Each structure stands twice: as structure tokens, then as C-alpha cells.
Amino acid sequence: xxxxxxxxxxxxxxxxxxxIICSGDNLGNTYVSWYQHKPGQSPVLVIHQDNKRxxxxxxxxxxxxxxxxxxxTISGTQALDEADYYCQAWDTSTVVFGGGxxxxxx
Amino acid sequence: xxxxxxxxxxxxxxxxxxxxxxxxxxxRFTRYxxxxxxxxxxQSLQWMGWINAANGNTxxxxxxxxxxxxxxxxxxxxxxxxxSILTSEDAGVYYxxxxxxxxxxxxxxxxxxxxx
Numbered sequence: 001x002x003x004x005x006x007x008x009x010x011x012x013x014x015x016x017x018x019x020i021i022c023s024g025d026n027l028g029n030t031y032v033s034w035y036q037h038k039p040g041q042s043p044v045l046v047i048h049q050d051n052k053r054x055x056x057x058x059x060x061x062x063x064x065x066x067x068x069x070x071x072x073t074i075s076g077t078q079a080l081d082e083a084d085y086y087c088q089a090w091d092t093s094t095v096v097f098g099g100g101x102x103x104x105x106x
Numbered sequence: 107x108x109x110x111x112x113x114x115x116x117x118x119x120x121x122x123x124x125x126x127x128x129x130x131x132x133x134r135f136t137r138y139x140x141x142x143x144x145x146x147x148x149q150s151l152q153w154m155g156w157i158n159a160a161n162g163n164t165x166x167x168x169x170x171x172x173x174x175x176x177x178x179x180x181x182x183x184x185x186x187x188x189x190s191i192l193t194s195e196d197a198g199v200y201y202x203x204x205x206x207x208x209x210x211x212x213x214x215x216x217x218x219x220x221x222x
Binding site: 001031033035037042043044045048049054084086088090093094095096097098099100 | 141143150151152153156165166167168201203207208209210211213214215216
């Protein structure tokens with residue numbers, strides 16, 4: 001079965017850029033979405049179709065995808081960005097989530 | 107604006123089944139795909155399956171095939187998820203979400219399922 005791999009954790013200082021990687025075979029051949037998930041809340045879509053921001057999502061969030069890797073970039077990271085981030089892609093008619101990356105803003 | 111409202115918390119015994127509902131308030135329920143995603147305590151999001159609200163076609167995670175059924179009632183704008191033969195590994199928060207453009211853009215508030 002198809003798998004998406006993410007680093008379990010990432011720490012950044014406020015104001016720095018956070019870069020979260022998602023890896024999967026030929027990932028660049030399918031659309032990747034990214035979700036922010038805070039404790040006690042429902043996940044929120046922050047990037048879809050590799051690099052598109054839904055309405056209401058801060059422009060500090062951006063995405064890209066090529067080859068076997070997709071990337072979520074958070075510029076000027078703030079304390080409120082601290083959360084788990086998940087990549088997601090389709091594998092034929094089923095869906096796969098990455099294992100999630102816990103972003104800590106120190 | 108699409109609103110997704112899920113049914114309330116459930117407590118089930120091992121071996122039992124659970125059925126959850128997911129009501130979508132939108133102008134056209136049948137334009138959406140509705141997915142179910144769960145999260146066990148301390149674990150990552152796990153995709154369970156989805157239903158095409160227009161034609162009722164479904165697809166399920168290999169891991170849950172045979173135990174999971176997803177259905178919908180278009181007259182009630184509601185999708186349902188039934189999971190059978192529950193074990194402690196099925197405990198967690200269950201989410202439904204609508205999907206357009208291959209992404210999950212509107213999520214329900216989540217339903218806590220306890221198996222004990």
C-alpha cells in the first residue's frame with residue numbers, strides 16, 4: 001500500500017521559516033493537501049492541490065511538490081502555528097495521510 | 107458556507123458495533139464526497155473510507171474492509187458510518203469531512219468513541 005513519510009517533529013524559533021517535508025513514491029504525480037491539527041480541534045485544510053491556499057488561510061502558508069517530495073512552508077512562524085501538520089494524497093480511489101509532523105515554536 | 111455536524115459520543119463494549127452520523131448543511135448535498143477519518147489517542151490521522159453522495163459509490167481502507175460500511179441518505183443530507191466487531195484499537199475520535207478538489211475542506215466537530 002502507498003505510504004507518505006513525514007518527520008515526527010520540527011522545532012523552530014518565532015519568526016523563522018518552518019519547512020515540513022512529505023515523501024512518497026512519485027508524489028509529484030498526484031495532488032497533495034496539507035492540514036493543520038491542534039489538540040481538541042478538528043483538522044483545518046491549509047494547502048490543497050500542492051500549492052493553493054483556501055480562503056481564510058494566512059499567506060504565510062505555502063506549498064510545493066515535485067518528484068517524490070511535497071513541502072509545506074510556514075514563513076514567519078508564530079506561536080499560534082504550533083500544531084500537528086499532515087500531508088494527504090490520493091492513491092487511485094483511496095486516500096493516504098502522512099504520519100504527521102509536530103511543529104513546536106520555541 | 108458548508109456546515110458539517112456529527113452525532114454525539116458513543117461508549118461501546120468490545121465486539122459491538124457503532125454507527126455514527128454526519129449531517130451536511132449545504133445547498134446541494136449530492137455535489138460532495140464525504141470521507142471518514144479517525145484518530146486514536148496519541149496516533150496520527152487514519153483515513154477510513156468515503157462515499158460519493160451523488161451515486162452512493164464507496165471505497166474503503168484495506169485495513170477496515172469487511173468491518174466498515176458507509177452509506178448516505180440524500181433526503182436527510184446525512185452520511186453514516188458503521189464499524190463492527192469493535193476492539194480497543196478502534197477507540198478514538200472519528201471525523202467526517204466533505205471533499206472537493208481532492209482535499210478535505212469542511213470537517214465535522216468529531217465524535218469520541220470509547221470501547222470498554
